[in-house]
Amino acid sequence: MRIMSYNILMGGNRSSGDRTDLLLSVMKDLAPDIVGLCECAGFTEDDNRRLRLFADTLGMIGIINEASSENHVAMLYKESLNASETYTKSVGLYNGMARVVVPTAVGDMAVVMTHLHPFSSTFRLGEAEVVSVRAAFAPNSIIMGDLNSLSRAALPDDLSGLSRTFQIRALNSVGEIDTAPIDLLLSRGWVDLAGENVHPTYPTILKGSQEESDRSARLDYMFATPDLAERCQSFTVVASEQAHRASDHLPLVADFEI
16 A cells, blocks of 8 residues: 655645646656645635545545645545545644544554644644544554654754744754654654655755755654554655655655555
8 A cells, every 4th residue: 555645835836836737747656545735725715626636636535624724734545445534633733634544454544644833843742742642543553744843863964054944843942953743753652664764855946955955854754653664665755856846845655565
């Protein structure tokens, strides 16, 4: 089973031009069974017209929250997975979350997509706690999305050259590098599927930055419960030229033997 996480930048058509065809092409080429999307601005307008466009083009079913930030979180999944539960939440979360539960040969699997607070390290940590609880009920779970946080596994040597916007995401209220949300998930037993193969996910060439520049970092993650992590056959940050021009974040893809 292939799981994908993707920050599509302001709905894919409200910033840096209309990138709809590029985004859909990236996703069609990768052919996920489940894909979580964040920054789905405009997806709920006109009776969810844009959500339906993405779902229909990919041959999937879509669910979406309605966040006060207007950067909604969506989940698309194949009907053949026979999802036993879908759930979305916005209350208490700046951008919200979406969850789908599907039966597998090793038990129910919950996949949770979220996008943690872009401006407050305090809120980010609280949101990470909420998301962790919403995922932990299933014997096999995945937490993924743009967590707007750095991990101890890939700390930059120097933050002085980073943009003000990036520093807001990278530093906590006392000016220290904010790793608290990632530390929390790890302390509760979640496994970072990237392992030691850490690759930057933000920003892309779309935002005028080469992927290996001093200003690049990993903000997007995929975590799994230990038994499920052992069934992960591959984890990839998709850094193709097309992905670099489709959004300011690169997508994540993981394949599981389940």
